Amino acid sequence: xxxxxxxxSDSTGITAEVMGESLLSHFPGIEFERQVLSYxxxxxxxxxxxxxxxxxxxxxxxxxIVFETLIHPSLREIVTTANSFSVDIINTFLKPLEAELxxxxxxxxxxxxxxxxxxxxxxxxxxxxxxLDNDDGGRTHKYPQADIILIxxxxxxxxxxxLYLALQFGIFPANYPITEEDLxxxxxxxxxxxxxxxxxxxxxxxxxxxxxxxxxxxxxRYASEQQCIREVQQVEKLFEHYDIPFINTTEVSIEEISTxxxxxxGITRHFR
Amino acid sequence: xxxxxxxxSDSTGITAEVMGESLLSHFPGIEFERQVLSYxxxxxxxxxxxxxxxxxxxxxxxxxIVFETLIHPSLREIVTTANSFSVDIINTFLKPLEAELxxxxxxxxxxxxxxxxxxxxxxxxxxxxxxLDNDDGGRTHKYPQADIILIxxxxxxxxxxxLYLALQFGIFPANYPITEEDLxxxxxxxxxxxxxxxxxxxxxxxxxxxxxxxxxxxxxRYASEQQCIREVQQVEKLFEHYDIPFINTTEVSIEEISTxxxxxxGITRHFR
Numbered sequence: 001x002x003x004x005x006x007x008x009s010d011s012t013g014i015t016a017e018v019m020g021e022s023l024l025s026h027f028p029g030i031e032f033e034r035q036v037l038s039y040x041x042x043x044x045x046x047x048x049x050x051x052x053x054x055x056x057x058x059x060x061x062x063x064x065i066v067f068e069t070l071i072h073p074s075l076r077e078i079v080t081t082a083n084s085f086s087v088d089i090i091n092t093f094l095k096p097l098e099a100e101l102x103x104x105x106x107x108x109x110x111x112x113x114x115x116x117x118x119x120x121x122x123x124x125x126x127x128x129x130x131x132l133d134n135d136d137g138g139r140t141h142k143y144p145q146a147d148i149i150l151i152x153x154x155x156x157x158x159x160x161x162x163l164y165l166a167l168q169f170g171i172f173p174a175n176y177p178i179t180e181e182d183l184x185x186x187x188x189x190x191x192x193x194x195x196x197x198x199x200x201x202x203x204x205x206x207x208x209x210x211x212x213x214x215x216x217x218x219x220x221r222y223a224s225e226q227q228c229i230r231e232v233q234q235v236e237k238l239f240e241h242y243d244i245p246f247i248n249t250t251e252v253s254i255e256e257i258s259t260x261x262x263x264x265x266g267i268t269r270h271f272r
Numbered sequence: 273x274x275x276x277x278x279x280x281s282d283s284t285g286i287t288a289e290v291m292g293e294s295l296l297s298h299f300p301g302i303e304f305e306r307q308v309l310s311y312x313x314x315x316x317x318x319x320x321x322x323x324x325x326x327x328x329x330x331x332x333x334x335x336x337i338v339f340e341t342l343i344h345p346s347l348r349e350i351v352t353t354a355n356s357f358s359v360d361i362i363n364t365f366l367k368p369l370e371a372e373l374x375x376x377x378x379x380x381x382x383x384x385x386x387x388x389x390x391x392x393x394x395x396x397x398x399x400x401x402x403x404l405d406n407d408d409g410g411r412t413h414k415y416p417q418a419d420i421i422l423i424x425x426x427x428x429x430x431x432x433x434x435l436y437l438a439l440q441f442g443i444f445p446a447n448y449p450i451t452e453e454d455l456x457x458x459x460x461x462x463x464x465x466x467x468x469x470x471x472x473x474x475x476x477x478x479x480x481x482x483x484x485x486x487x488x489x490x491x492x493r494y495a496s497e498q499q500c501i502r503e504v505q506q507v508e509k510l511f512e513h514y515d516i517p518f519i520n521t522t523e524v525s526i527e528e529i530s531t532x533x534x535x536x537x538g539i540t541r542h543f544r
Contacts, residue, residue, distance in 0.1 A: 003373065012531040015294040022287040022341065023365055026377035038535050063372070069294065085372045093295055093359050100335070100357045101275070105298035122487070124526070128432050132404075160400050163435055167526070215394070254396070254439070259284040263310050 004056040004064040005032045013038035020067030046078035053082035127166035134174035140191035150175040152202035153231045157249040170270030183234040201239040201246030206232045276328040276336040277304045285310035292339030318350035325354035399438035406446035412463035422447040424474035425503045429521040442542030455506040473511040473518030478504045
């Protein structure tokens with residue numbers, strides 16, 4: 001059975017989506033078709049949204065599920081006229097929170113909190129540029145400024161993790177590849193030795209690594225399963241020998257790798 | 273008055289945080305100290321969390337606000353013994369959703385949905401590498417594969433936006449700088465001309481641009497307010513002349529720029 005799920009917001013729609021997806025993930029047996037309607041910030045747009053929802057209801061022969069974070073009561077009133085099952089994400093909790101905090105909530109439409117925080121914005125941009133400049137061992141002289149240095153064999157997930165840490169948490173990440181030569185010497189590359197406390201290892205299942213490498217360089221020695229098995233075994237031994245914390249990234253999302261790194265190391269986020 | 277807010281999860285904590293921050297943003301008059309407790313997936317960790325919450329309650333002389341997405345009932349039971357005001361983000365909506373969907377929810381602890389989606393994972397990594405390879409006009413021969421080509425003057429936000437689009441939505445973004453010479457000629461740079469339908473402009477207030485540029489190259493002509501005013505005026509005229517949609521990134525978060533681009537262009541996300 002197919003159901004349609006809408007994520008409706010007068011702003012980016014990110015809260016509606018994150019929250020809605022989290023709830024939908026509890027129903028793996030149902031196929032959901034998803035649609036994001038963001039920036040629904042006028043009555044005309046709200047009426048259009050109702051039409052779209054009602055069309056889906058007819059097509060599905062079942063009520064669409066609507067996850068909404070609309071702030072303005074007049075917009076919410078319009079959207080709730082649709083033939084849908086509505087989950088009012090924010091308002092459900094707002095009244096009890098007002099009581100507990102002894103404060104009235106402000107109903108500001110559509111401006112996410114982060115936008116107004118100038119220092120955070122700058123930190124974030126700086127973090128992204130730091131991640132780019134210090135990707136893949138490109139530079140090493142900025143390591144004293146790095147919050148963390150991710151290490152691992154080629155294609156173990158260092159770059160995406162670095163970028164996520166920078167974008168989402170304003171952390172200054174560097175990453176450095178562990179090469180075959182390093183593994184044969186069984187030694188930490190020189191530029192890393194003075195920064196042992198900042199090192200964090202990424203590892204991955206050899207089968208998965210071979211699959212990823214094959215997409216880049218099919219049928220190469222680099223992508224062969226044998227080579228991947230050897231590199232992964234050696235790099236994990238290296239991590240253990242030098243007492244470097246590490247995480248296996250196989251079947252783990254970038255979000256999970258990143259948050260596990262924060263939770264293991266205790267590195268402070270610069271914003272959220 | 274200061275209050276402490278906890279975001280507690282048996283997984284990444286992202287849902288608890290996004291949702292909790294969204295709620296807290298309605299109370300701008302209260303100062304919240306935030307603490308994320310992620311991967312609370314054992315009873316021991318849950319008991320430790322209770323201790324941390326209770327300490328905050330004593331220090332604040334007020335109940336901490338706890339936003340939690342704990343799935344396992346035994347863990348939730350422990351955490352709710354704390355002296356706190358608890359917002360049970362998931363369970364509040366789960367029962368009504370079960371009724372509407374006519375299905376029981378599965379209580380899988382701690383594995384976010386995205387992690388298991390192999391095709392999405394690959395698409396995401398490919399998108400990130402595409403964004404990196406096609407940053408700042410570095411290459412142009414891959415533009416036929418690009419979903420979007422961001423253009424704008426130096427430091428108008430192209431790189432962070434590209435990375436966000438790739439990371440969060442699996443979109444293949446390129447970006448290309450509009451230089452002083454392009455502006456003086458009042459013409460689209462050659463590599464862009466065949467891809468008019470993929471172009472999206474970023475602009476920014478000259479004052480803000482000067483501030484950003486000054487951090488990189490203080491007191492340069494490049495960072496002077498005069499120069500920034502000229503470039504911004506000219507680039508906006510260029511966008512208008514060539515009928516290129518554009519967005520002003522001043523005081524707008526990367527999330528908002530990115531979701532507005534999606535909502536304006538109708539580009540389909542490759543995942544969520």
